[in-house]
Amino acid sequence: GQNIDQPTEMTATEGAIVQINCTYQTSGFNGLFWYQQHAGEAPTFLSYNVLDGLEEKGRFSSFLSRSKGYSYLLLKELQMKDSASYLCAVRDAGSARQLTFGSGTQLTVLP
Amino acid sequence: EAGVVQSPRYKIIEKKQPVAFWCNPISGHNTLYWYLQNLGQGPELLIRYENEEAVDDSQLPKDRFSAERLKGVDSTLKIQPAELGDSAVYLCASSRGHANTEAFFGQGTRLTVV
Numbered sequence: 001g002q003n004i005d006q007p008t009e010m011t012a013t014e015g016a017i018v019q020i021n022c023t024y025q026t027s028g029f030n031g032l033f034w035y036q037q038h039a040g041e042a043p044t045f046l047s048y049n050v051l052d053g054l055e056e057k058g059r060f061s062s063f064l065s066r067s068k069g070y071s072y073l074l075l076k077e078l079q080m081k082d083s084a085s086y087l088c089a090v091r092d093a094g095s096a097r098q099l100t101f102g103s104g105t106q107l108t109v110l111p
Numbered sequence: 112e113a114g115v116v117q118s119p120r121y122k123i124i125e126k127k128q129p130v131a132f133w134c135n136p137i138s139g140h141n142t143l144y145w146y147l148q149n150l151g152q153g154p155e156l157l158i159r160y161e162n163e164e165a166v167d168d169s170q171l172p173k174d175r176f177s178a179e180r181l182k183g184v185d186s187t188l189k190i191q192p193a194e195l196g197d198s199a200v201y202l203c204a205s206s207r208g209h210a211n212t213e214a215f216f217g218q219g220t221r222l223t224v225v
Contacts, residue, residue, distance in 0.1 A: 004153075033213060042115075042202065042216035043154065087153050098167060099144075099214070101153030 002026040004102035006088050011108045012078055020073045020086050020105045028093025034062050034073045035087040037104065043087055046073065075107075083109045113137070115217035117203050123223045129191035132220045136184065136205030143180060144214060145188050146202040154202055160186065193224045 003025040012018040024032070031050040035043035047055055049064035049071060061074040075082055085104040092098050116135040124130050136143050141162050146154035157176065159167040162183040171178065175194070180186040190197055200221050204214040 035216075042218045045213040045215070048213060089153070098156060101155070103151065103153050106151075 002090055002092055002098075002100040004088055004090055004100060006086075006102045006105045008103070009106045009108070011110060013110050014078055014080060016078050017074065017076050018078060018107065020075075020088075020107065022071045022073070022088035022102060024069050024071070024088070024090045024102075026069070026090055026092050026100075029066055030091045030093040032062075032064055032071050033089040033091070033099070034060075034071075035089065035101075037085045037087060039084075046086075078109050080109050080111065083107060115203055115205055115215055117201075117217035117220055119220055120218065121221050121223075123225060124193055126195055126224050127192040129189065130193050130222060131190075132188045132201050132203075132222075134186045134188070134203030134217060136186070136203070137215055140205035140207055140215075141183065142206045142208060142214075143186050144202075144204040144206075145178060145186070146204065146216075148200045148202055148219070157188070157201075190222075193222075195224050198222055198224045 006022045033048050034046040036046050037043040047062035049062050054063045059076045064071045085106050087104045088102040089099050118133050143160040145157040148154045156170050158171045158178050160180045163180050176190055178188045200219040202216050202219040204216045206212045206214040
């Protein structure tokens, strides 16, 4: 099975930088995804990491350390519209290659 | 390109009644997922299809839940009979493959069982 931990809530100020951490324990590893979900809407894909290191995509970056079972999502130049839940999801390496989501981190961006 | 389409958007039913949800995935996506999401939680996988074959239904409560994807495109998820604890958002997602590709989600069906 898999166990994924991420903080429940975070608050940051518009224009700032915020880092959302995710730790995981899995019987095998085959990739980590970050999704953004606004209230009442569908999750939307942000990033995918399968190798160690940093993946940058505009204001958003995601980092992975497989040996530590750790990832973070970095959001720069925060905007009010970034207020949302951020979901970390891990795919295991078993035959079913199950994708398991964490409970999400609710980010509130304040003016 | 149209996204994943789900209907209905909202559904309210009395307990013990049946209910069905429908999903039309993105064209060309052979992998389809049904997830359940409770308030404040992440999505939990119910079933995954590769074309018309259910390849992972280990999390599906088979005593009351069923799903089908007869022609490998649209899919329906059914609950019969519904229980109060089934109140949640039911999300459908699709992807081109399963291994290294992201899934695209529909807006979900919010089910309330009273």
